[in-house]
Ligand SMILES: NC(=O)C1=CN([C@@H]2O[C@H](COP(=O)(O)OP(=O)(O)OC[C@H]3O[C@@H](n4cnc5c(N)ncnc54)[C@H](OP(=O)(O)O)[C@@H]3O)[C@@H](O)[C@H]2O)[C@H](O)CC1
């Protein structure tokens with residue numbers, strides 16, 4: 464299954480490269496149509512008529528090809544054309560003819576008189592296939608095409624959109640005039656950003672696995688370099704690759720535990736955080752690290768909150784900041800750390816200690832108040848970008864806006880551009896949290912997390928994630944594991960835990976993470 468995400472222009476390039484390599488456009492359309500028919504058969508609620516609404520481009524061609532495959536399974540099909548047949552491209556016309564020969568009914572809705580019938584045809588459907596527009600939408604829908612979208616939405620039939628819900632911009636997820644509200648979207652060949660950007664999630668319904676139509680993975684991967692991503696700008700790292708986080712990636716991060724393993728094998732995470740009124744944050748981060756599988760977790764907190772933090776932490780070692788032993792030059796306890804997390808609940812009066820931590824030669828995750836201190840201090844900013852060891856920033860949109868001196872709207876209106884800007888500005892890994900968390904490497908490799916739930920918008924869930932990712936970085940340091948895979952798996956598992964029933968507090972979320980993680984480790988033994 465492909466997990467690649469491409470822009471509309473990159474997809475067009477991959478499509479063209481494939482046809483140049485010998486698979487005809489007609490054949491690609493045919494394979495897309497077969498995948499559409501299979502998906503319709505999987506999800507149609509009942510045996511009955513399928514109505515396929517055809518637009519002016521190749522997306523419509525996929526619809527015609529699907530009609531033929533549905534007919535071969537004896538499904539009654541009505542094809543409703545919104546543009547005259549003689550305006551369609553050659554491959555599409557050939558598929559239209561084959562669909563007609565296979566017994567699909569062709570209905571011309573390209574004139575006002577016939578268009579009036581659209582609603583009647585739609586109401587006969589057990590399922591509607593939206594083959595109006597795919598990646599070729601160039602301007603807002605208007606006139607009859609916009610009316611057709613409104614009628615499809617009003618007909619209240621299950622809708623499967625081919626490639627992308629018609630009217631949705633495949634890159635930005637913006638609605639162009641109006642858009643079909645799909646129940647299912649079947650991506651053709653690869654995923655498009657529009658499913659997740661902007662309002663895309665509200666229109667895409669359930670995203671099905673991308674149909675493999677013969678565009679090689681290697682071609683998809685070359686498309687990023689061949690065609691610049693629309694997010695490219697002077698102040699951002701150039702996107703080098705893009706994929707979404709999937710279950711295989713999550714599985715790789717938690718192999719089976721060896722029978723004789725002990726806590727020293729699983730990474731030591733040090734967490735710096737806590738301040739008056741914010742004593743829970745470092746504790747939640749330490750629970751996150753333990754839940755993700757860390758062997759040993761230490762917390763360092765300011766003296767005034769030490770008794771509170773220490774008394775509530777059964778599973779971690781807690782040090783007060785002034786005790787100092789933990790950071791003695793040469794033989795300090797912190798030398799044992801495999802990764803450091805700084806920031807949860809820390810307050811903004813820790814710039815001196817933060818500057819020292821930036822000098823420690825260990826993977827360092829900067830979260831919450833550590834990010835706010837960096838945003839307000841040019842000297843810290845230079846130290847972050849000049850750091851040699853692995854550095855990860857985990858801002859939510861508000862923190863990201865502070866780090867880039869812009870507004871939250873600027874961040875949210877193009878999250879992909881924002882994460883790549885942060886990478887460029889701070890020369891490090893960035894995890895931009897929020898709905899559909901994005902991870903980007905300093906080299907421009909972007910991962911998108913499709914899992915998660917609004918339940919995760921709860922105090923403390925970010926602290927749990929910071930601790931989890933601290934554990935992931937500890938494994939990278941000990942075992943030289945791939946950083947992208949480990950961060951992706953951490954974010955993915957946090958999202959999956961958030962989707963589960965049975966928790967509503969951040970501490971319980973950590974418990975959920977631990978359960979899922981143990982399940983993965985045990986499954987490797989089956
Ligand atoms: N990915 C692959 O390898 C394959 C994808 N396939 C399918 O093809 C579509 C993309 O096909 P394309 O023809 O490029 O695009 P569309 O089907 O979306 O339609 C483009 C036509 O629509 C016109 N257009 C654009 N916007 C509007 C509008 N607002 N109103 C009216 N008409 C519009 C556009 O005309 P222009 O005037 O802009 O020139 C085009 O004529 C992809 O999504 C897949 O479903 C292949 O079938 C297999 C290979």
Ligand SMILES: [K+]
Nearest residue numbers: 593596625627
């Ligand atoms: K479509």
